[in-house]
Amino acid sequence: MRRTTALAAAFLLMLLLTAVSLRFGAVAVPWRHIGETLLGRPNPSSFVVDKVRLPRIATAVLAGFGLAVSGVILQSLLRNPLASPDVVGVSKGAGFAAAAVLFLYPRAPAFALPAAAFAGAFAAFALLLTLSRRLRLGPAALALVGVAVGAVFQAGTQYLIVRHPTDINLALLWLTGSLWGRSWSHVLLLLPWIAALLPLAWSGFAKLNLLQLTDEVAVSLGLRIVRERLWLILLAVALAGIAVAAVGAIGFVGLVAPHMARRIVGSRHQWLIPLAALLGADLMLLGDVLGRVLIVPREVPVGIMSAVIGAPYFVYLLRKAKDAGARGRTGN
Amino acid sequence: MTSESLAEKRTRPGRPLLFISLSALLLLLGIVGSLKWGQAPVSWHGLLGALVGPGDGKTDLYVRLLRLPRALTACMAGAQLALAGLLTQLATRNPLASPHLFGVNAGASFFVVIGLVAIPDFSAPLAVGLAFAGAAAGAILVWSLAGGGRFSPVQLALAGITVHFLLSALTEGMMVLNQQSTDSMIFWLVGSVSQASWQDVRLLSPFLGSSLIFLFALLPSLRLLAVEDEIASGLGQRVAAVRTAAFVLVLLLAGSAVALCGPIGFLCLIVPHISRALVGGKLGALVPMTALLGGALLVCADLASRFIAFPFESPVGIVTSALGAPLFLHLARRRGGTVR
Numbered sequence: 001m002r003r004t005t006a007l008a009a010a011f012l013l014m015l016l017l018t019a020v021s022l023r024f025g026a027v028a029v030p031w032r033h034i035g036e037t038l039l040g041r042p043n044p045s046s047f048v049v050d051k052v053r054l055p056r057i058a059t060a061v062l063a064g065f066g067l068a069v070s071g072v073i074l075q076s077l078l079r080n081p082l083a084s085p086d087v088v089g090v091s092k093g094a095g096f097a098a099a100a101v102l103f104l105y106p107r108a109p110a111f112a113l114p115a116a117a118f119a120g121a122f123a124a125f126a127l128l129l130t131l132s133r134r135l136r137l138g139p140a141a142l143a144l145v146g147v148a149v150g151a152v153f154q155a156g157t158q159y160l161i162v163r164h165p166t167d168i169n170l171a172l173l174w175l176t177g178s179l180w181g182r183s184w185s186h187v188l189l190l191l192p193w194i195a196a197l198l199p200l201a202w203s204g205f206a207k208l209n210l211l212q213l214t215d216e217v218a219v220s221l222g223l224r225i226v227r228e229r230l231w232l233i234l235l236a237v238a239l240a241g242i243a244v245a246a247v248g249a250i251g252f253v254g255l256v257a258p259h260m261a262r263r264i265v266g267s268r269h270q271w272l273i274p275l276a277a278l279l280g281a282d283l284m285l286l287g288d289v290l291g292r293v294l295i296v297p298r299e300v301p302v303g304i305m306s307a308v309i310g311a312p313y314f315v316y317l318l319r320k321a322k323d324a325g326a327r328g329r330t331g332n
Numbered sequence: 333m334t335s336e337s338l339a340e341k342r343t344r345p346g347r348p349l350l351f352i353s354l355s356a357l358l359l360l361l362g363i364v365g366s367l368k369w370g371q372a373p374v375s376w377h378g379l380l381g382a383l384v385g386p387g388d389g390k391t392d393l394y395v396r397l398l399r400l401p402r403a404l405t406a407c408m409a410g411a412q413l414a415l416a417g418l419l420t421q422l423a424t425r426n427p428l429a430s431p432h433l434f435g436v437n438a439g440a441s442f443f444v445v446i447g448l449v450a451i452p453d454f455s456a457p458l459a460v461g462l463a464f465a466g467a468a469a470g471a472i473l474v475w476s477l478a479g480g481g482r483f484s485p486v487q488l489a490l491a492g493i494t495v496h497f498l499l500s501a502l503t504e505g506m507m508v509l510n511q512q513s514t515d516s517m518i519f520w521l522v523g524s525v526s527q528a529s530w531q532d533v534r535l536l537s538p539f540l541g542s543s544l545i546f547l548f549a550l551l552p553s554l555r556l557l558a559v560e561d562e563i564a565s566g567l568g569q570r571v572a573a574v575r576t577a578a579f580v581l582v583l584l585l586a587g588s589a590v591a592l593c594g595p596i597g598f599l600c601l602i603v604p605h606i607s608r609a610l611v612g613g614k615l616g617a618l619v620p621m622t623a624l625l626g627g628a629l630l631v632c633a634d635l636a637s638r639f640i641a642f643p644f645e646s647p648v649g650i651v652t653s654a655l656g657a658p659l660f661l662h663l664a665r666r667r668g669g670t671v672r
Contacts, residue, residue, distance in 0.1 A: 081486055082428045082493055131661050140427045144605060145664050147428060148657040151598040155653035158522050162647055168518060169511050176504045252497045259490065300505055307501035311494045315477050318491055 003265045003275075010278035014061065017285035021057050022049060025292045029053075051183070059182040059246055060284040060302065062190040066243030067250060068257035068280025069201050072273055073236040075258050076212040077229055078139045084255035085240035087143050088233065089150035091251060093124025094244040095175055096153040096160075102171050103164045113174075114189060114245040121241030124149055125234075136226055138215070177250030177303025179288050186246050193242040198277065201235050205269035208232065212267060252307040253280050256314050263317045283310050348617035351610045355624040359407060362631035366403040367395055370638050397530075405528035406634040406648070407627040408536045409589040410599060414626025415547065416586035417600030418607075418618065422557040423578045424492070425485040430600040431586035433492035434579065437595035438499035439470020440587070445506045445517055456527070459520070460535070460591045467587035470499060475579060523594035523649030525634055532592050539588035543581055544623075550577055551615055558613075598653040599629060602660045609663045629656055 022034050025048075033045035067085060074083040085091050097120025101113050132145045161171055173180070207228050210218045218225050240254060261276035287306030291299055368379055374391055382395035413431070420429040432438060443466025447454050478491040507517055553574045586600065607621040633651040640646045 080426065080428055082426060082433075082489055087428065131665060133665065137664070141664055143428055144602075145661060147601065148660050148664070151602075151653040152657045155598075155650045155657075158650045159646065161518060162522060162650070163641070165518070169508070172504070172508060176501075176508065252501070255493065255497070295509070298509065301508060304501040304505040304508070307497045308505070311498035311501075314494050315491065318487060318494070319477070319479070 003271045006264050007271070007275055007278065010275055010282060013282050014278055014285065017282060017289060018057050018061075021060075021285055021289045021292075022053050024289060025053065026297050055184045055187050056179050056182045056288070057285065058187040059190060060179055060288050061281040062187065062194045063243040063247040063250070064253060064257070064281035064284035065198060065277040066190070066194055066239040066280075067254040068261075068276040068283075069198060069273055070236040070240035070243070071254035071280075072258040072261070072269070072276045073201060073204075073208065073232050073239075076208045076267075076269065077232055077236075078143045079212060080139065080143055081259065082255075083143060084251065085236070085244070086150060086251050086254070088146035088237065089124040089128055089148075089153060090121045090237050090240045091244050091249040091254075092150035092153040092157070093127075094118065094121040094241060095249045096120055096157045097123070098174050098248070099157045099160045099171050102174065103160045103167055106167070111185075114186070117245035118241050120153070121237060121244060124153060125237045125241075129230075173301060174248045176301045177248035178299075178301040179247060179284075180299055180301070182246070190242060190246050193238065197235060197239050197242075201232075201239065202270070202273050204228075204232055204235070205273060208269040208273075209267075247284075248301075248303060250284075250303040250306065252303070252310060253283050256310050257283055260310075260314060260317060263320075348611035348614070348621065352617065352621050352624060355621060355628050359624055359628035359631060362628050362635060363403045363407060366406070366631055366635040367399045369635065370394070370399060401530045401533050402525055402528045402634065403631055405532045405536060405592065406525045406630045408533070408540050409525060409593045409596070410603075410630025411623040411627040412536075412540055412543070412585040412589040413596060413600045413630070414603035414607075414622045415543070415619070416582045416589070417602075417626075418604040418622045419547075419554075419578045419582050419585070420600070421604055422554060423485070423575055423582075424489045425557070426489050427605065428601070429489060429492075430597065431582055431590075432496050432595070432597065432600075433474070433489055434582050434586070435470025435474040435492060435495045435499065436467040436583060436586045437470075437590055437597065438496045438503065439466040439468070439473070440464070440590045441503045441521060441595060442466055442499045442506075443469070444520060445503045448517055449506055449510045463591035464587050467590055468583060470495060471579065471583045471587070520594045522647035523596035523652075524645075524647045525593050525630070526637075526645050526648070528592070536588055536592060539584055543584045546577075546584075547581060547619065550574070550581070551619065554578070554615055594647075594649065596630070596649045596652055598649075598656055599626060602656045603629060606656075606660055606663055 019034075023029055023031065027048060029045045029048055033043045034049055036043040037046040037049040070085045071083070074085065074088060075081060078087065080087070094117040097116040098113055101108050101116045105112070127149050128146050131149065132142050137145065157175070161168055207223060210221055210223055211225065211228065211232070215225055244250070257280035258272070258276045260279050261272050265271040265275050283306045284302060286309055287304075288302040290309060291302055291305035294300055294305075367383075368374055368376070372394055374382075374394060378391035379395060382392045416431040416436075417429075420431050420433055421427060423429075424433060440463040443462045444459055447459060447462045451458070474488070474492045474495045477495060478488045553570060556571060556574050557578065590596075603626045604618075604622050607618055607625050611617040611621045630648065630652060633655050634648045636655065637646045637648045637651040640651065
């Protein structure tokens with residue numbers, strides 16, 4: 001019962017934030033105009049609503065889904081509360097490829113950036129696969145190899161940034177994650193992937209419930225852990241890769257949305273995955289709308305705002321669970 | 333920590349000593365190398381002259397005033413960061429932990445960026461002071477949020493990573509919104525020892541000295557951190573006190589190093605793992621190995637950073653990742669599942 005309530009509340013919050021995002025921003029749009037645009041009737045605000053805010057909101061929601069679910073999978077597989085899409089080097093690989101495009105081919109067409117970021121994410125994953133003997137290492141060693149792979153890519157990104165100090169701002173904007181200027185083409189890029197991958201991830205809930213225990217338990221219950229792990233990590237990488245390609249390297253959502261969800265509904269993935277996805281979308285939307293109205297006409301990137309908003313709430317959850325803290329999942 | 337006891341059984345008695353002396357040798361070679369090579373050529377003869385007696389004026393200047401303090405700073409900062417990383421990993425019982433979990437890096441960065449934006453003529457000594465104050469503020473914030481000394485390791489890790497993200501986001505926000513005044517921040521954020529002077533050496537050495545004494549006095553109690561809380565408190569009430577001590581040590585070690593050299597991230601994470609893979613999990617061997625290897629890695633990375641884009645210098649933080657990551661990956665691959 002409590003779980004259903006939590007899911008419904010997160011979903012309602014998402015709808016509410018969507019409405020607020022449509023309404024407020026650099027230009028306030030009257031509710032009437034929003035309604036008319038949604039019904040397809042022409043009105044003075046239809047361009048802002050249809051071409052600027054709606055695609056932006058859709059991108060935020062889809063990317064939030066992708067990042068949060070990727071975080072859930074990785075935290076359970078690696079059995080480490082600090083795991084997130086960063087930890088397997090995926091966002092770092094994507095960031096490096098994006099920085100390379102921004103700095104070395106500034107005239108590349110618009111679609112090149114997300115394509116390169118996605119390729120970078122998978123390059124990092126391929127490297128992780130080869131270096132970890134196809135994931136046969138234990139979870140902790142696997143996470144460390146991922147961090148090391150990520151560090152190499154991050155060193156590359158930093159090198160590019162330091163060598164091209166004039167274009168820093170653009171790269172910084174991408175590396176912190178931003179929803180600025182996202183259009184329907186970004187939504188179309190995200191939608192098929194997320195729509196296909198989310199159900200796949202959810203259908204793996206039973207395996208994830210076992211894999212978050214020890215390897216021995218998972219094996220004795222009949223799981224072929226190496227194969228399952230490979231498949232689930234592949235899912236996580238694809239989810240994070242596509243999200244990062246669309247919105248930039250947002251780290252906080254993928255780390256904290258799963259923890260928030262876990263504190264609310266516990267560690268069973270049939271509930272955890274949907275709630276984390278919704279909370280990830282909520283975080284993205286909230287960060288985006290506050291970033292837009294805080295210092296008009298400038299924007300605070302969503303990657304920054306979502307962390308500024310989400311961190312205190314997460315700390316509150318942590319404090320609340322302090323007494324139950326000993327029962328929390330232990331690292332290593 | 334079964335992995336540790338396994339690693340201990342595997343290590344032969346002579347092995348730790350061999351690797352410790354090897355890394356001491358590497359550190360020595362790195363220091364000599366970074367005195368010898370750089371933008372200006374220095375002959376071996378000139379180097380010797382500058383070190384032991386009055387050589388010719390110009391070489392003297394290079395070696396004594398620029399390269400020697402730089403090498404010493406790199407060596408001390410590397411050792412401090414690596415030890416801080418080891419302590420964090422012990423205190424949180426998480427192999428992915430590094431001092432950034434204690435809010436040290438993000439706190440220092442945040443204070444420095446505020447200084448850049450708010451104070452008109454921002455000078456280097458002021459940056460060092462602010463950075464250390466920021467590191468302390470970040471650590472205290474994590475400390476109080478995690479609930480004082482009685483936190484569970486998971487609680488500490490999560491509170492720490494959240495504070496890290498919060499402060500980093502605020503730093504990035506300041507940078508994005510004040511692009512003109514914060515361009516130079518990028519270089520600080522990557523980390524560098526290229527500006528180090530004797531003043532830095534004098535600043536850093538009391539921190540390193542006092543923390544080392546403190547650390548060795550604490551060494552027997554640190555073993556408590558590796559076992560379950562219940563067992564540890566069953567052996568006495570000291571778990572909270574030991575964690576607090578570890579916290580203060582991390583702040584002293586990492587806070588001062590980050591204040592002087594910027595947040596050099598990867599080194600803190602990876603050097604303890606490399607050391608553990610080489611000498612096993614016994615703290616008596618692990619602590620000196622980590623310190624020596626950290627110093628050696630940063631000195632060598634600093635040396636390499638002078639030649640990657642010669643004659644320009646690359647920030648040492650980048651080179652540390654580029655050198656340390658392949659080394660760690662090689663070890664992880666070779667030893668398979670035993671690197672945990």
